[in-house]
Amino acid sequence: MPAPAPRHVMTGPWAALDTLPPMVARELDSAGAAAPQASAPARDPSRMPRLVGLTGTLLMAAGGLGAGALPVPNPVFGLRVLGLPSRNTTIAIAVTYTGICLLVLAWLWVGKMLRARGAVPPAPTPAQLARTAVMWAVPLALAPPLFSRDVYSYLAQSATLARGLDPYVLGPAEALGVDDPLTRSIPTIWRDTPAPYGPLFLIMGRVITALSGNDIVLGIFEHRLLAFAGLALMIWALPKLARRCGLDTGLAMWLGLANPLVLFHLVSGIHNEALMVGLMLAGFEVGLRTGERLFDRNLLAGALLVIAASAIKLPAIIALGFLGMEWARRRGGRFTQVLPVAGLFGALTVLCYLPLSVGTGVGLGFLTTLDIPQLIRSWMSVTTDLGMIGGQVGILARLGDHTDAVLAVSRNIGVAASAVIVVMLLLAVLRGRVEPITGMGTALGAVVLLGPVVHPWYLLWAAIPLAATRGLPRYRRAALAASAVLALLVPPTGADFQFRAFQLPLAIVAGLGILLVFLLVLRRHLAGQSGPDIDVLPGRAPVPAPDPTP
Secondary structure: OOOOOOOOOOOHHHHHHHOHHHHHHHHHHHHHHHHHHHHOOOOOOOHHHHHHHHHHHHHHHHHHHHHOOOOOOOOOOOOOOOOOHHHOHHHHHHHHHHHHHHHHHHHHHHHHHOEOOEOOOOOOOHHHHHHHHHHHHHHHHHOOOOOOOHHHHHHHHHHHHHOOOOOOOOOHHHHHOOOOHHHHOOOHHHOOOOOOOOHHHHHHHHHHHHHHOOOHHHHHHHHHHHHHHHHHHHHHHHHHHHHHOOOOHHHHHHHHOOOHHHHHHHHHOOOOHHHHHHHHHHHHHHHOOOOOOOOOHHHHHHHHHHHHHHOOOHHHHHHHHHHHHHHHHHOOOOHHHHHHHHHHHHHHHHHHHHHHHHHHOOOOHHHHOOOHHHHOOOOOOHHHHHHHHHHHHHHHOOOOOOHHHHHHHHHHHHHHHHHHHHHHHHHHHHOOOOOHHHHHHHHHHHHHHOOOOOOOOOOHHHHHHHOOOOOHHHHHHHHHHHHHHHHOOOOOOOOOOOOOOOHHHHHHHHHHHHHHHHHHHHHHHHOOOOOHHHHOOOOOOOOOOOOOOO
16 A cells, blocks of 8 residues: 655745635635525514414404494395304304404514513514504404494584584484484484584594495595594604604504504594594694794694694693693793793684684584583593492482482592693693603593593593603503503494393303414414514523523
8 A cells, every 4th residue: 555645744934824725614614604594584573473463353354244333234234255244243253352362462472572672673673563563454444343333423423514404413313313324323322412523523524424425334434544644643753752752663653553452443443533643743743843932833833733633632732731831841941931832822722713613614512512421431430430439329328319419529520630630740841840742641641531431542642642751661561461451341343232241251252262272273383483572472481592602
């Protein structure tokens, strides 16, 4: 066997070249191993929650064909496919409740990934959050109304105005007739009540009536377009307000606009709170851009937008006070600075409401109908609950049934207490102790919580502005939990079950069964996976990062 050829070893300055081939080989090997990892796209942590929530909204849209707040008569009844859910309402409600729970759980899932810092890695990015919220909203936007029948009152009151009658005096039944298609879809308690909404909203509704006539389905979608206009204003204003407070915009948008309460009651339920809050926030953001001049165009434009919001629903006028106090604070924070801006805003309010009242032809009649919502006894209202308890105590003590009197006293005390809180917050903003957006949101929250009537969508008056405040990161868990609970309180039919009380419990039990099966399948699918979305699930611990040292 021949001996191997001797290996020539370089010496001197050429010795370094002798080690070059092994070094290059090692670098190429390591680069080749790292190349697939570098080219692999980053995993979207919102993908799985997005699909779960989308499944929920699709189930809600399908179930809503039988369990939604449908018009009378139901336009899909009798159709082979679309009419199928309406033939078994209990199953439709069960499917809808399954979808509701899936969407709420998916929203909480993403919310748990958003830490106090907001939408920063490894949490979903703002773009991923926006894509998720849009995908969830689309099925609800195409489905029948859910959770409320108020849109039918909107249509009937606008039709009343279009016929030359006064909707602030006449209810839909008296103005249009009991057998009118628009009247038949309204809950009985509201058929004889006049409109409690501002003149601007009725003018918009009259345009919708001119376009849709008695076509209820077309009118519903036109009102939904109005709601989307309000949501677009919120999408524009809320991130800017959040940046003013140094808050992550992704966190603010997720808790404020992708909230199930927004999807359920503004997108699906079509409440005019969407337009009211949208105009109010847009006006507040524009107004905060003002300089020191009293007649600054930003201050004037912002005030006009807030006044327009109050012409949808009057409580939005509270935001005007906080805008004025912030302008006065920038000028020194003395009461002498408050007087000119108060006078300016008062004059603007009068100048705006006069043409709006003339445009409707009914004057300021809505000021006499603001107590219409108090016809119901809202169990979510603290002051109403105290009044009811006081009345029952009187009955048990054999003092007679004075529930109505006690209820009036407790409600008036609540209104007075909320007024005191609003004044205290206005002074706090003037002195620079509270940020204007925080003061406005807290004031609206006090007005709602201490008011005589509380609905889940009323809470959005405060919840959406407060989503852009500095205190949100500390209370994000409480905000998530409260929103999730409130989202489940209102039945999807938008009506009570007084004559079919058995139906709702059966549907809820069936819906929970379907939900349990879905969650078991999802758990099996996620078994063995890891990532930011998987690690936040209950019972999962974050996977430790690999040690970079050998």
